[in-house]
Amino acid sequence: MMADSLSKPIRILLVDDNPNNLKVLSEMIQGYGWKALMATNGESAIEQTEYALPDLILLDVMMPGIDGFETCRRLKANPITQNIPVIFMTALSDSKDKVKGLEIGAVDYVTKPFQQEEVIARLKLQLKISHLTYTLEQRVQERTAELTQSLQQLQQTQLQLIQSEKMSTLGQLVAGIGHEINNPIGFIEGNFSYITEYTNNLLHLVNLQQQKLPHPEPEIEELLNQMDFEYLAEDIPKLLASIGQGIERLKGISLSLRTFARSDISSKMEFQIHEGINSTLMLLKHRLQNKKDRPTIEVITQYGNLPPISCYPGQLNQVFMNIIANAIDALDDLNQNHSYQKIAACPNTITITTSVNYQQETVTICIQDNGIGMLPEVQTRIFEQSFTTKPVGKGTGLGLAISYQIIVDKHNGKIDCLSIPGEGTKFIITLPI
Known part of the structure; x- marks a missing residue:
């Protein structure tokens, strides 16, 4: 339930087993004029939520005892606490944790290490959504249509945040891979043309020598037989053509990566x-x-x-x-x-x-x-x-x-x-x- 701004400050419950994280977050929140409540494990968080009814919960994923996911499940299963917004805290690389948290019932997430502007912006967004929801319940008769539209717009904003972050991360990764493999491909392609030219020249030289000197020294004759020169001369152009096709395939993949990643x-x-x-x-x-x-x-x-x-x-x-x-x-x-x-x-x-x-x-x-x-x-x-x-x-x-x-x-x-x-x-x- 959203706190009445005229009677008491916004109360945010911080749940993290790391005291340093709690200190940083509480100072950040209190500096913004909100009140910070703190818990170091899931059991304590559930207990505090039931009697303090905070306006929002900032919940760490990895904790001893019951983890953040199980804590969120229990909060959402309790009619007293199920409507309190939960924002997960997780590492930037834990994309599966982010998705899992949203599926369980969390409304958003913030990433570690914390960026103050991002944390405050996401807290403000969810507090605003909570406020609109509470107001909607109080004024159903006169403002249902207006507040429903506002809520939908805020949900779209949240979806857009997820989409923008996903595209930014994916775009940078895919474009980076595309550019990274483009350099060695260019190097290979450039040298491939010289290798093809040199090989053709060498094959031409040997053929010419065989024509001009049809009876070579026994040592040369033996070497030519050992290497099966006729098969080699026939197979080398095929190998070079196959390598050329591989280079073209790699160029196509590199171009596709860069085309796809245009954000x-x-x-x-x-x-x-x-x-x-x-x-x-x-x-x-x-x-x-x-x-x-x-x-x-x-x-x-x-x-x-x-x-x-x-x-x-x-x-x-x-x-x-x-x-x-x-x-x-x-x-x-x-x-x-x-x-x-x-x-x-x-x-x-x-x-x-x-x-x-x-x-x-x-x-x-x-x-x-x-x-x-x-x-x-x-x-x-x-x-x-x-x-x-x-x-x-x-x-x-x-x-x-x-x-x-x-x-x-x-x-x-x-x-x-x-x-x-x-x-x-x-x-x-x-x-x-």
């Missing part, structure tokens, strides 16, 4: 949609390839003559990644009940079709699979935040919610889903040029 958060830019789709398919190629229990998933691309569109390329690539990865999951779920031979007889396919409507100044991207499809009650909820049909640990329920926000809110577009159980699913994305 361009600050402003829109002209972008060719097909580049984004192709880079996404390149990064997912390992999931599409032949496996011991199923043949290769065939990707069919039917591209129209699309003009470049003004957009945020990195964010659109994230949408393509979410939808195509979900299609692969759906096909793999279907394959669990079928033999390799049966799948080969009716191949798994993902069909990507693009078109342009110059009259409406829009482009359309359709991504369709022939997987298990969805029931109507599932189809109506797929864009809801945190809704997922996947087992715990396999999905967060954020992928399609983020995709919806990117298409609708960021690009003023539309995203629709058509699905028939047992036949497959189609996502239709429409974007303004």
